[in-house]
Amino acid sequence: xxxxxxxxxxxxxxxxxxxxxxxxxxxxxxxxxxxxxxxxxxxxxxxxxxxxxxxxxxxxxxxxxxxxxxxxxxxxxxxxxxxxxxxxxxxxxxxxxxxxxxxxxxxxxxxxxxxxxxxxxxxxxxxxxxxxxxxxxxxx
Amino acid sequence: xxxxxxxxxxxxxxxxxxxxxxxxxxxxxxxxxxxxxxxxxxxxxxxxxxxxxxxxxxxxxxxxxxxxxxxxxxxxxxxxxxxxxxxxxxxxxxxxxxxxxxxxxxxxxxxxxxxxxxxxxxxxxxxxxxx
Numbered sequence: 001x002x003x004x005x006x007x008x009x010x011x012x013x014x015x016x017x018x019x020x021x022x023x024x025x026x027x028x029x030x031x032x033x034x035x036x037x038x039x040x041x042x043x044x045x046x047x048x049x050x051x052x053x054x055x056x057x058x059x060x061x062x063x064x065x066x067x068x069x070x071x072x073x074x075x076x077x078x079x080x081x082x083x084x085x086x087x088x089x090x091x092x093x094x095x096x097x098x099x100x101x102x103x104x105x106x107x108x109x110x111x112x113x114x115x116x117x118x119x120x121x122x123x124x125x126x127x128x129x130x131x132x133x134x135x136x137x138x139x140x
Numbered sequence: 141x142x143x144x145x146x147x148x149x150x151x152x153x154x155x156x157x158x159x160x161x162x163x164x165x166x167x168x169x170x171x172x173x174x175x176x177x178x179x180x181x182x183x184x185x186x187x188x189x190x191x192x193x194x195x196x197x198x199x200x201x202x203x204x205x206x207x208x209x210x211x212x213x214x215x216x217x218x219x220x221x222x223x224x225x226x227x228x229x230x231x232x233x234x235x236x237x238x239x240x241x242x243x244x245x246x247x248x249x250x251x252x253x254x255x256x257x258x259x260x261x262x263x264x265x266x267x268x269x270x271x
Contacts, residue, residue, distance in 0.1 A: 072183075
């Protein structure tokens, strides 16, 4: 958990290595067996040229980073907006980075806004977006 | 689980998928945490709940063989902690369907409630599909 919540504070990055095994595990857990994720021979014949990870798998890593930093505040009051820019593929190493860009007050409640990026080992943006979490309430 | 598959053409704005109920068992959460390579912290990860909601939709709308659907964007808001073992009900509706050249953008609204009918999360997913 973050001990110091202030603008500019970087969150601990999350680094994950994508494998076909992890994609298959995610398919089993989520029930999403779209062949573009799990059928290597099918995926090889598509314009994508091979299997890709579920977008929600990459997004799960973003949520893990926010949970590590903000704990239950994230899980019970977080907001997430994400755009999937490029697919993550088996063999990719994904690194998710963010910092607290600003802290805003709305109705006596403080919210930390964090613009995040998930990049692969080539520096390509895989997912980008914004995560917002309530960090304090001044309401009496 | 929805038991009747519908076609993509039937997915027009206002369409509501049949609500789907899931028990977020310890074994489901363990399987999810293993898949996302995470330790967990005693509650159901919010995105595990989203995964259930999206699964409810994909299972009731099987794509034609060879079709590639691309998850283009996702918005989510979490409202309460969900304990392991809880039962949730997922509601998904079609908000918009936009034709863009050879692709269609399907915008889906997601709402998830617990057994006490309290909202635990809501969101919007944009899925790109060939027309």
